[in-house]
Amino acid sequence: MSRIKTVLFDIGGVLLTNGWDHRERDVVFSQFNIERAPFEERHPEANDLWEKDRITVWEYLDRTLFYTPRDFTPEMFLEAMKAQSLLLPDNALGILRKLAASQTVELGCLNNEARELNDYRLEKFGLRQYFQTFFASCYVGLRKPDQAIYRLALDVLQQAPSEVLFIDDRSENAAAAQEVGLQVVQYKGPGQLESALKQFDISI
Numbered sequence: 001m002s003r004i005k006t007v008l009f010d011i012g013g014v015l016l017t018n019g020w021d022h023r024e025r026d027v028v029f030s031q032f033n034i035e036r037a038p039f040e041e042r043h044p045e046a047n048d049l050w051e052k053d054r055i056t057v058w059e060y061l062d063r064t065l066f067y068t069p070r071d072f073t074p075e076m077f078l079e080a081m082k083a084q085s086l087l088l089p090d091n092a093l094g095i096l097r098k099l100a101a102s103q104t105v106e107l108g109c110l111n112n113e114a115r116e117l118n119d120y121r122l123e124k125f126g127l128r129q130y131f132q133t134f135f136a137s138c139y140v141g142l143r144k145p146d147q148a149i150y151r152l153a154l155d156v157l158q159q160a161p162s163e164v165l166f167i168d169d170r171s172e173n174a175a176a177a178q179e180v181g182l183q184v185v186q187y188k189g190p191g192q193l194e195s196a197l198k199q200f201d202i203s204i
Helices: 022-032 036-051 057-064 074-083 093-102 115-124 147-157 171-180 190-199
Strands: 006-009 106-109 164-168 183-186
Touching: 022 036, 022 074, 036 057, 057 074, 057 115, 074 115, 093 106, 093 190, 106 147, 147 164, 147 171, 164 171, 171 183, 183 190
Parallel strands: 006 106, 006 164, 164 183
Antiparallel strands: none
């Protein structure tokens, strides 16, 4: 096994709650008394463009919600979206901090997120201090599980796939990274991740 030089973290589901997944949408829809079905019909296409930074949050909301008059503003809705971002109860932030302090590997994030939420989350939870590289979908225009995002990360890092470890909670994202050749841990909690890191000879 090649020595791991870089560890790439997903954020939602590993460090924080998801930014705008179905659970977060449920909470906000209840808060604003929004009918779910019409939104969900419009969401997939608009969300793909938004997470690739091809449209802004205001365009996303125009396409999914504000195509009809509402008794709340887009700004109010965005604030409610941001409020759903919390530390994941069983998060790996402590491990990330230890890895950063050890300086034994380079650290980066590789995540699907729209710019407005991604930048908010990085700032709110102080994540920029830990990562040297940022492969967010909104920065690179690609989304997991498209294998192209993993290949791009390898090109930028200039490392072999076997030298990069990717941590993600979703099986489809982990499988796609593994197909490209990356070392992979599907996250199931900090204890499991710490044991996995030891198997890769990464000390924290």
